[in-house]
Amino acid sequence: MLHRFQDMDDEFAKLLRRINPPRVVIDNDACEDATIIQVDSVNKHGILLQVVQILTDLDLVIKKAYISSDGGWFMDVFNVIDRKGNKIRDQEIISYIQERLESNDDLVEPSLKGLVGLVPSEEHTCIELTGRDRPGLISEVCAVLTDLECNVVNAEIWTHNERAAAVVLVTDHATGFAIEDPNRIAAIKELLCNVLRGNSDLNSARMTLPPPGVTHRQRRLHQIMFADRDYEKAGKLVGGKVHAKTTRPHVIVTDCAEKDYTVITMRSKDRPKLLFDIICTLTDMQYVVFHGVVHTGRMEAYQEYYIRHMDGVPISSEAERDRVMQCLEAAIERRGTEGLELELCAEDRVGLLSDITRIFRENGLCIKRAEISTRGGRARDTFYVTDVTGSPVDPKTVDSIREQIGGGILHVKWDIKSSPKPQQESTISFLLGSFFRSRTFSG
The missing domain is CATH 3.30.70 (Alpha-Beta Plaits)
Known part of the structure; x- marks a missing residue:
């Protein structure tokens, strides 16, 4: 009998979505320094994550967000820019956003199109x-x-x-x-x-x-x-070092008894994909965001959410409150690993990734996070590295790597927090020898 009622609810929800399809307004005039994207739709669990995921996969930066999904209706407003800090003016991207967000299929079930995730395939x-x-x-x-x-075609690694x-x-x-x-x-x-x-x-x-x-x-x-x-x-040793209190995210979980919500407020260092990581975690923990606001400054992000569990009940115990705080801190930190960023672009070959990571290991580098991809016969890999103690990488170590890697281009993005910057250098490109033309390394 319960399944029968659930099926009826699902059919009614589908009918509502057909009668009231998602509506998207993209405005480049209302805000001086950002493109405003407003999404109106019938509400459904997971819809917020799917919208944020579409924007994040386009490599857009969400500077502000206003979230409301009470009363069976979903209405969100996002202020977005591209990675260079500009408004979104490319008409192809605007049309793509509109098409994806206004598609009933996209906002009901995850779409295959545009995902870089786990897609069943005969190819890999x-x-x-x-x-x-x-x-x-x-x-x-x-x-x-x-x-x-x-042969590793694609990979993402987190620590x-x-x-x-x-x-x-x-x-x-x-x-x-x-x-x-x-x-x-x-x-x-x-x-x-x-x-x-x-x-x-x-x-x-x-x-x-x-x-x-x-x-x-x-x-x-x-x-x-x-x-x-x-x-x-969380809060213990990470990469051999203890997080300083000033760099840790600050998460508070409190009650809003008069409205029967749990309120979550967060302050943390701003970074790309931060909103996706938070909404992803809340969704997978079976919480629903009814109202929320996100503001990012030059360095810090502020987030506030009014949530309940999927069964409509707010957080009711101290143990659950602590667990939510820990899980959100972890969600912020997983992708926020600080380290020297190394970008590698070279002709792909079997064993390339093994050789590169071996050289890093032999030079005392630890890979904290990595994004591996190949396209058109070219490998494009990004590594975030520290030394074995979790400390910044010495520029002399980079010189040592340069002596061992030949050919291709290695870009080193120096950051004062992740590694001391060599004098008179901001970005270094190493064009080296014949390493990538060889099939193996000596030594």
Whole structure:
């Protein structure tokens, strides 16, 4: 009987969405320094995350947001700019935003179009990795994949609170397609789990294939680390160092008894995709944002949300309150890892990632986060690195890497907080020798 009523509710919700399709207004005149995007739609759990995800995947920066989804209706206003700080004036992008946000399909179920997540495909095999972080771990994983003749096509790697998680797309070197042989997949799983376990992670290290369906890759990373309970170690040692209180996000969870809400306020360092990470975490924890406001300044972001659980009940216990605070702090910190940013662009080849990460390891660098991609035969990789103690990288170490890597271009983005900047240099491009033309490294 319960399922019957739920089916009736679903059909009624679909009817409402057909009668009242989403409406999007994009205005470049109302605000002096940002494009305003207003979205009106019938409300549905997860709709806020899907809208934020579409804007985030376009690499847009959300400077302000006003959220309201009470009374069965969803109305949000976003002030957005591009990464260069300009309004969105490209008509193709504006049309794309309008088309995606006004599509009933997009706002009911996740769309395949435009996602960089876990999409079932005959072209690659997607694997998920979890384990205790340690110096050299990523290098060891890449080496095992190379030895098993797996080519890494795409990957994203996060580390937080001494835990590491990765979503990796690989192909068979011989065929260029997905690996489907169950015996070979089992062998890959066994060897990777051995590497992930090391000597200290015998129980929680694992390699899995993704669940059925389509999940946004970065949302999946949040889910993996949440399931690994990385949030429980917030405030302890991270990368060998203790977070200073001034750099930690400040999260407060209080009651709004007169309106029967739980109120969450957050102050943290501003960074790209911050709003996505917060809304993603609240959604996956089964909370609904009824009202909210987001303001970002030059350095700091302020967020305030009025939430309830999906069953309509606000947070009722101190234990749940503490857990929400820890989980939101973790959501902010996972992608906020500070480190020297290294960008690599070169002709792709089997073993390239293994060789690069080995050189980093041999020069005492720890990879805190990485984004790996290949397109048109070219590898475009971004690494965020520190030394083994979690301290900024010495420029002399970069010089040492330069001596070992030849060919291609390595861009080093110096940041006063992540590494001391060499004199008279802001961005360095290294065009080096014949390293990328060679198949192997010596030594």
